Amino acid sequence: AQSVTQLDSHVSVSEGTPVLLRCNYSSSYSPSLFWYVQHPNKGLQLLLKYTSAATLVKGINGFEAEFKKSETSFHLTKPSAHMSDAAEYFCVVGDSGNTGKLIFGQGTTLQVKP
Amino acid sequence: GAVVSQHPSWVICKSGTSVKIECRSLDFQATTMFWYRQFPKQSLMLMATSNEGSKATYEQGVEKDKFLINHASLTLSTLTVTSAHPEDSSFYICSARGLAGARGELFFGEGSRLTVL
Numbered sequence: 001a002q003s004v005t006q007l008d009s010h011v012s013v014s015e016g017t018p019v020l021l022r023c024n025y026s027s028s029y030s031p032s033l034f035w036y037v038q039h040p041n042k043g044l045q046l047l048l049k050y051t052s053a054a055t056l057v058k059g060i061n062g063f064e065a066e067f068k069k070s071e072t073s074f075h076l077t078k079p080s081a082h083m084s085d086a087a088e089y090f091c092v093v094g095d096s097g098n099t100g101k102l103i104f105g106q107g108t109t110l111q112v113k114p
Numbered sequence: 115g116a117v118v119s120q121h122p123s124w125v126i127c128k129s130g131t132s133v134k135i136e137c138r139s140l141d142f143q144a145t146t147m148f149w150y151r152q153f154p155k156q157s158l159m160l161m162a163t164s165n166e167g168s169k170a171t172y173e174q175g176v177e178k179d180k181f182l183i184n185h186a187s188l189t190l191s192t193l194t195v196t197s198a199h200p201e202d203s204s205f206y207i208c209s210a211r212g213l214a215g216a217r218g219e220l221f222f223g224e225g226s227r228l229t230v231l
Contacts, residue, residue, distance in 0.1 A: 041227065
């Protein structure tokens with residue numbers, strides 16, 4: 001069965017400093033992996049996705065993530081945090097068979113301090 | 115990008131009443147829609163998969179008679195919470211996938227917050 005584990009429930013950074021949100025996955029096949037962002041009381045926005053192409057995936061708003069099979073990780077990074085980045089971030093794995101079902105991690109709350 | 119609209123965004127109802135939430139794909143045809151539930155400060159849990167013209171497939175532990183899902187057209191799926199109780203209060207989010215099939219990108223609605231008094 002597929003699963004994702006977000007290693008930090010809460011991350012706090014200062015504006016202008018790097019962001020690292022950690023995610024480990026478990027999958028018996030080559031997974032599709034996603035990062036979504038959710039602002040308060042809003043739906044979800046896709047930041048980026050990995051689907052077995054390049055291991056370094058660039059997304060919107062300066063975010064990127066690197067797929068590391070040996071470490072079963074898909075950590076999300078951004079060189080310089082902006083106040084508007086404060087939100088909830090979900091690491092997500094697509095289930096086998098590309099049915100469209102998504103399995104969500106528990107989420108990481110990113111706080112950005114001025 | 116593609117837009118998925120949910121209505122209502124907020125709804126408050128009395129215990130025992132039924133509430134219908136709509137999920138519409140505004141600029142594409144969605145063969146498959148998914149309904150998720152999110153409790154405060156928690157992750158999203160898939161409730162059911164809705165395919166146009168067929169019965170929804172519910173995840174384990176989700177009561178199909180309580181959460182009625184209808185996907186009557188390629189642009190509309192509805193979730194009806196029947197005989198709602200306070201424990202049904204939650205944030206309900208739908209996502210939709212277009213006619214590109216399994217490789218079609220998923221788009222999420224803005225969510226509907228249900229409060230049952």
